[in-house]
Amino acid sequence: MxxxxxxxxxxxxxxxxxxxxxxxxxxxxxxxxxxxxxxxxxxxxxxxxxxxxxxxxxxxxxxxxxxxxxxxxxxxxxxxxxxxxxxxxxxxxxxxxxxxSNDWLILQAPYAAVFEGEPLVLRCRGWYDQAVHRLHYYRDGRALRPSGSAANYTVPQARAADSGRYQCSGTMRLPLESAPMFSAPVAVTVQELFAAPELSAGAGAGGPVLRCETRLHPRRRAVRLQFAFYKHRRLVRRFDWAPEYRLPAADAGELEAHWCEAATASRSVRKRSAGPRLPGRGPPSDPAATAQGPKAEPPAPGNQPLSFRKPLPPTSAPSVTSAPDAASAGPRAPAGRAPDAAPAACAPKTPPNPATGALKPEVDLLLREIRLLKALLSRVVLGLSGPQASPEPPTAPGTPQAPGTPQVPRAEAPETRAGS
CATH class of the missing domain: 2.60.40.10 (Immunoglobulins)
Structure with missing residues (x-):
């Protein structure tokens, strides 16, 4: 014990x-x-x-x-x-x-976590250090290096986009050159070095003070960051170790136009913030949108602006909509147009007359009366233009007439009706 x-x-x-x-x-x-x-x-x-x-x-x-x-x-x-x-x-x-592994080819990845801005080195290794030819590297199934002789694949400054499943392929002479062999995939994750900074505004003795705050990864607490401040696209304070910036009196009324940027001393990793957090305001705005100017958003349906411009007439021909008929299920042709008529594009353009279909029966009746009156007038004119015959005594009923003698109808007095 x-x-x-x-x-x-x-x-x-x-x-x-x-x-x-x-x-x-x-x-x-x-x-x-x-x-x-x-x-x-x-x-x-x-x-x-x-x-x-x-x-x-x-x-x-x-x-x-x-x-x-x-x-x-x-x-x-x-x-x-x-x-x-x-x-x-x-x-x-x-x-x-x-x-x-007991494979012919392995992909070796670093044991420690790789952070943003640090080099990422991968090694494709043959069985007991045999030479590998026709070397290719892949990330998520896509080729990264078409060919090469170097055994290592290096990313000088890794980013979050470099994370994925890596794999390598190549050939070896055993003793003849083999077919392409592939290694087992290896998952690689690039860790975030620090979070995107947040800009806050507070009151100070000489005016408003902006503070750029971020959080380092617990394993990289020893890394020192520098901070810069901007107004729209203009740099108002260069990179410095201090995360605070005191606004001049002229810019005190434009807090929302400012944003900040945090970066490592080598500038290998740089991240910027949104607009400042102001008390009683909504979420901060994006500095990219602020730098490019406000975007025009469409107004809500109830807030449409008034327009005093006359609307332009439509350039296309008006569409014809036929009401459904209870007696037939198929489509009906418009009134005044035969079903087998030529297409509207080939027919001569006539001004549309909405009353044509409604007045067609009256027009047809009037045309018939005009034709009857024309025939009656032509007969009257024909009778007046012929030779006038001497008056003959009236013929008793039943007396035969000579052949070829025209029979002129006797003019009868109009019948008088009661009440006329």
């Missing part, structure tokens, strides 16, 4: 444990995928107190949920799985997933 003093030293207070940061787990060589039979070295860097004990324990190692027997700062492993370490009084470290 251990001495009581040793047990007390192994169980630190909760406040001291909370003050310590996670230890850092590193991998040498720095790849998460190895071939079967190879070994890698894991090292745990963190707080290691100097304690004199009968059985000093400075580091704990875990493979999954299994506690390993080793207690040194570094161990050699060749078993696949998820490794973690813990130093006395500190939380457990972030995991490292080690993969062991």
């Amino acid at each position: 251990w001495p009581l003093a040793a047990l007390l030293l192994l169980a630190p207070s909760s406040g001291h444990a909370a003050a310590l940061e996670k230890p850092t787990l590193s991998l040498r060589p720095p790849w998460t995928t190895i071939f079967k039979g190879e070994r890698v070295t894991l090292r745990c860097d963190g707080y290691h107190p100097l304690v004199v004990e009968l059985r000093p324990i400075s580091t704990l190692w875990y493979l999954g949920h299994l506690l390993l027997p080793s207690h040194g700062r570094s161990i050699e492993v060749q078993t696949p799985g998820v490794y973690r370490c813990q130093t006395r009084g500190a939380p457990v470290s972030d995991p490292v997933h080690l993969s062991v």
Whole structure:
């Protein structure tokens, strides 16, 4: 049994444990995928107190949920799985997933998280370092490098868009050149270095003060950022370490026109904010939209502006809409037009007369009366223009007439009706 003093030293207070940061787990060589039979070295860097004990324990190692027997700062492993370490009084470290492959070709990715602005290096490796020819890299199924001889694929300054599932392909001479072989896909995620900054406005002794605030990733708290301030597209303060900017008195009434930008010292990562947060206002506006000027939005249906312009007449011919007939289910031709008439595009254009269909019966009756009157007048004119015959005594009824003698009808007096 251990001495009581040793047990007390192994169980630190909760406040001291909370003050310590996670230890850092590193991998040498720095790849998460190895071939079967190879070994890698894991090292745990963190707080290691100097304690004199009968059985000093400075580091704990875990493979999954299994506690390993080793207690040194570094161990050699060749078993696949998820490794973690813990130093006395500190939380457990972030995991490292080690993969062991028996393929001819593997894609090796870095064990540590890659952040924005940092280089991303991938390595396509043949079985026990055999040379790989006709090398190609892919991200999410799309080719990144058509061909090349370099074994590594490098992104000098990684971005969030570089995240995805990577894969490589190539050929090897075994002893003849083989067919193209593909590695297993490896998921790569580019971590966000810091969030997009937020611009807030507050009151100061000499006038309004703008403050550009952002949050660094917990693993990159040591990174220092610089801040710049803009009004529309004009730079009003260059990049500086101070996140505050005091507005001049002339710009105090234009707070909403300002925005800020946060960047690393090398400018490899730059992010800008929206408009400032003002008390009692809505969400901040986008600086890109502010820089380009306000966009004209269509008014609501109830807020349409009044227009005093006369509407232009329609250029297309008016459409004819026929009312459905209860007696027939098919479409009916418009009134005044035969069903087999020529198309409207070929027919001569006539001004539309909406009363033509309604007056057609009266027009036909009038035309018939005109034709009858014309025939009667022509007969009268024909009778008046012929030779006048001498008056003859009236012929008794039944007396025969000579052939060829025209029989002129006797004019009868108009009949007098009662009441005329």
